[in-house]
Amino acid sequence: MKPTIVILDERISASMVGVTGKADCEAQVCPATDPKFGDYQANGVMPLAKQLKTDPRKLAEKVVEGLDVSDICELPEIAGPGFINLRLKPDFVADRLLKINADPQNRLDIAKAEKPETIVVDFSGPNIAKQMHVGHLRSTIIGDCICRFLEFLGHNVIRQNHIGDWGLQMGMVVYALEDVYWEQDEPKLNLEILEQEYKRIVELEKEDPEIADKVRKRTAELQAKEPLAMRYWREACGITMSECYRLYVMMGVNLSTIHTVGESFYKDMLTDVVEELKKKSLAVESDGAICVFPVDSTGSPQAGFKNKEGEPLPLIIQKSDGAYLYATTDLAAIRYRINELKADRIIYVTDARQKLHFEMLFAVARMAKWVSDDIELSHVMFGSVLGEDGAPLKTRSGENVKLKELLDEAVKQARKVVDEKNADLPDDEKDRIAKAVGIGAVKYADFSNNRTSDYVFSFDRMLAMDGNTAPYMQYAYARIKSIGRKAVDRDIKAEKELKGITNLNITEPSELDLAKHLVRYGEAIEAAINDYRPNYLTSYLYELAQKFSVFYTNCPVLDAGAEKRPTRLLLCDLTAKTIEHGLKELLGIEVVDQM
Template structure:
């Protein structure tokens, strides 16, 4: 099924041909003046030169062909060469009935299916998740759902940070605190303690202290770097301690990601690619790509076409330790060695854009992937507090993600106390969690990804304005109306032509879903889905206050119930694409 814009563009292109004008590049767009018309086509102005006619003359010829088409109530030409189009109510109702029988709601499947891997989440082990980890997980989950709905085969990988310098920091902090000397005495034991010398709270404390110490203590930083290198070379004591770090960290990560409804297909880390590092480095050496520079081993990736500075990609430190670039390159090698993957999408802080540009170039230079292999780095901005600075707790610390979720749940529960129809305490907690997490995710996804945005808990948890709860509540209202109508026989009843302005505008917005989705998935911008869901909720609320469905005659109730069900279904699809739970009651 085509989107409305695709279908109208095809109809209009045919009219251009019938008018004796080229149809190359003919495109219909939504009108910038909805008070004048529903859609516009400006292609006459682009084709005027090659047609050797004035744009307005072409537009008038095209309008003559469109006036008899049942899709349009009116078609008119406007200076200097616009074709203005308003849909007929008959065609609009027909479109609604097509959407009710289309599980994709007018969103075309891709014609070039790809097998993609989305690298997102990227949390470091050895500490609890904090708000800084939110964006990659929430954005990545939404993008995966969008790409899958488009028809691609997509796998999501958390790609944990479990093998880098931060592990060396924690190991050295354990040494300094004397928690378990056996790991550090240089003796290779047959076995090490079964129980970790820390829980997640203590481990997070060790990580925080080690990170702070590394910034002021050069000797500590040097020890940690050497420890990291020794760990990567197979030191048994360090490996045993590292396994404890994973055993304590991963269950905590899974618990918090589960609350966010973020579902990784793969729980792999940097360590899983470590065995491939010698192979990758050997490939670079054999092709004479790896060269020494100031003691380190690097690959020069700058080309003559580059107009901006392009530093070399550092692959190995002077002490032999691997870096993020080494691990990321080895990870690419592991991911593509079965030759079935078409591309990798990275969801990372925009400050890492250069890093991934370097790694992608090395991967292609070394022949690890073909030149046409699809790499995409989705860089996102930071989440800031109302003061415009990175989001912190009141005492200036970095807020734990679990604490933020609890605050949102409590806020949602308080709002529910005022008017909620949910009486069971157990159900109330579930609904409050869905509202709180929905508010969090909608706020995170509603801005363009590259922009920093201000996270205001009170604003985003509101049931008014452009928020997750506002969209969820629109669905709840519809569910309530449908429950009261209880028209089981209406399942086969068709949607009739609109009788009010708000009903028509609701239909127009429903018809637009496919076009909005195409823009969203094509630009990797979940914010477009947020925009659409909010506008659809607004259109429904205007309709809700204008049309009193329960008071309408039976036949019209049947038609309206189908229209409301379609609205609810598309709202729920939007929320699903955003990774937000739909609700029947609030």
Template sequence: MITESLETRISAALARAGAPADSPALVGPATRPEFGDYQANGVMAAAKKLKTNPRAFAARVVEELDLEDMAASVDIAGPGFINIQLKGEWLAAQLGNVLADPRLGVPKDTTQKVVIDYSHPNLAKEMHIGHLRSTVIGDAIARVLEFSGHEVVRHNHVGDWGTQFGMLIAHLDEIADPAPELADLEVFYQSARQRFDQDAAFADLSREYVVKLQSGDPHVQRMWQQFIDESLAHGQRIYDALGVGLKPEDVQGESAYNDDLPRVVEDLRAKGLLVESNGAQCVFLEEFKNKDGQITPMIVQKSDGGYLYATSDLAAVRYRAGVLAADRILYIVDARQSFHLQQVFAVARAAGYAPATTALEHHEFGAILGADNRPFKTRAGGVVKLMDVLEEGVARAFAQVSEKNPDMDEAERRQIARVIGIGSIKYMELSFNRTSDYVFDWDKMLALDGNTAPYMLYSYARIKSMFRRAGVDEDALDGAIIIGERAENALAIKLLQFPEVVAAVARQCYPHMLCNYLYELADAFMKFYEQCPVLRADEPVRTSRLLLALLTARIVRQGLDLLGIETLERM
């Protein structure tokens, strides 16, 4: 990795020049082409600590710096910036190594076991647009971590327990043929809810079913399982359509921890953490004291003996850290749950469920908004079903593909439309910083320009088309890469940054960093293609430029695959 190599060497030079211990080199890509390829900005901070002239200190650092094998020039600019121009020969050699590597230069990290909790729909209802973020973001992070060499355990912590299921089972039990009714879970839920709100006798019956469910009544358990199976099957159809990696065996719902909840309460009591407050069992931790000196407690058992989400979340931490021995536990959960998870993590630590060596990480995300900058809903103000969104995306893409390619076989148009439609929805979701809200916009996500899936898919298909037109067999292409032109240099550097970006996403869990990188790579290739003739060039330059194009296509394909997006050979 370029940045890592430069950081190591320049940090060593800083130390030899007399900088304080652990002074970082602060290496990054140059902000402007005239500053070279990379800059080191750490000299000024080190010079300030030494109370010496930063430019003079930069000169001492450069004297101690050994970059002869990789740098064409090393210059000092301004008050002490170190500008580095990389050698074309060095870049070419690194690119040759990446071309020969099936992993495209991405090393396999020391394996960690990482549990990722994502998607987690409420099985009482149909999946809606709000589930898109956790599902797609979590899947991309899981893919990146797996590609980086880690052991990933996907957990779909579905909502499959609680009082609402008494209402649903009571309603289901009175229907002679439940299959048609369960075809639309949202309608079924609304029908049961309406009865519960308007019919006191049915409400009482629903509460009786909750008691029967929790006490293990065989008939009610069978009805509950029938409903859960249907809801999970609906969710799996969405996962398959989205192309995410969640499978039935990844389901680890709230009900999976039922038997463990009394133990959680007893563990907390044994640790001296429980305090009774208004009949409820609570944990009061000093770190959750507000400005008025009041501590916000975490309730783990209600006064009637019932348990809460916090209790099952604690049981989940105990299982993931204790039984699975996870090194990292990632929660891809709405930002609105931030305080809840802070409390869960703190209590889990206090209870000894998660040792200091196990990372508990909440990777929050914002909301999907409509054109009015309010939470995205239907025109009637209802919930937008996720399956409806996916089907509309494919339909819109099919209309675009058919307009541009009316003579193409319909089956191929539909295949292309599926990849573009689903890919566009996912890419738009992933291209935004996950902590931000974003406006759901069909026109922007399906546009052929800008940081969109269609643009990325077109960039890949264009390279593949070039090879077909030239009659070049990619697998038989052999030769050396030559970096001479400025556009070749810029493309080479961008190609070599792929491992750094993958490592950053694996570490920080921000998939938009990969989207931004792929867009910048496509832009660098476009400039290279415009400024450097490929097929018309003489040998050995022609082969060199074909190899640059080939490596670009491979990295774009791999990058999109890490985002969970398929590629197309032609559009």
């Protein structure tokens, strides 16, 4: 079913049109800023009154007169300069809860998108011969999260892991691997050794021209697809990616070989990209490089694309030495995704520093008419992960923090807490909980921050049981599950009571408060996905858990009388289902039955 807020917005907007005769009125319904104003408020009358130069309160009165929301709300009230305040009827809330409970599709009565799109989401993007580090965390989990949202809404989502497996450094990787194979009789290669060797070659190459020559040779061999070079390259890719896949599994991120379509995939399309842009007279030579200068429809340089000297800034697609760059690959990828994958929308999840690159990239792709106007290109950017000192998170020696080490540490610290709080549980159970809590804490902390800003990474804060954290959410869930176990002990048939339930008995304020919030899950999902901002969902879930806690302290469930118990069992069950759905399905965070 449609979110209530949408229904109200449509009806009030329609009434505004009816009253004023003006098309496209916007009711601007949003959640009430204060509970004393009700549940929702419409702000749209005031700007409209200004436009029509009329008294906003009088206009609001007319809008309310022409409005029928009696099936949903109490009589709308006009307040202040022209707000319309709306308060849900308890019967309406109860009815929605029953619908959610009875949803045959098991999706908490949340409607799918009206028109499903094919959406390509480009995220994670690790590099060959390097371990994933903290810099890959956000792209990987935010990208996965966005995919989960879109999939739940019924879109055809195509995950693309645009790995760095081609280009300049690959010659070094091949040489490094070759070197190791030569030196060792029985090479026991793993990613750590490969990374070390790769770094060693990078250093050597700087000083030793002989090495540099060899690396150049290997690069050329690889470009020419010589079997041995290709074999080493494939070896490096295999070693790197199998470790990445392990980490994805550990993080609950759905990325596997079928999603891995990296730079090398586009290597044979690059010449064509450059040729076509030349043919369209968009690509020109400048300082020896082949460039495209983004211009607007009038032919003048687009604002913002300027260099230090104030001259137009080019998107370089071929270096003066003939080599291609990431802009070239990205352009080839756009064409492939639109022409072959039939994308209606392409989403790039990368850090904010690449903003300019994507702005220019999108501009050039549109200039070349490779992207029609109805196709949406989005750069979903995010800030950096900082250490406690406010600088980007690094180890003491100044290295990037390895993602695996960071996750292991989170699990270790979570395990310590589990040991303290729940010593009686069996070891394997403790391990499971520690993993869910530790990994969940890292992911939840990331999601709950505003995507676009930097945030300070702190194990202590993300593992805290108070506040907007994964453990708090998981704890709320575990408490509900505990009620279920207690019900079994007491021979209470909770499932049977829930199944036969036809009307609710909501009387306590904390019951109604919780019920109203449960009914708004769909709104939270919509708000979150519209702006690709998971923190709107975490805020919702946190409030849900808080409201449940209030209800839990005030309202006994199992000891409630026969006329109250089914209602309370339903509130518990739907809260658990909503938390589980939000955490597991949409955020990819595990829940546990006890902790």
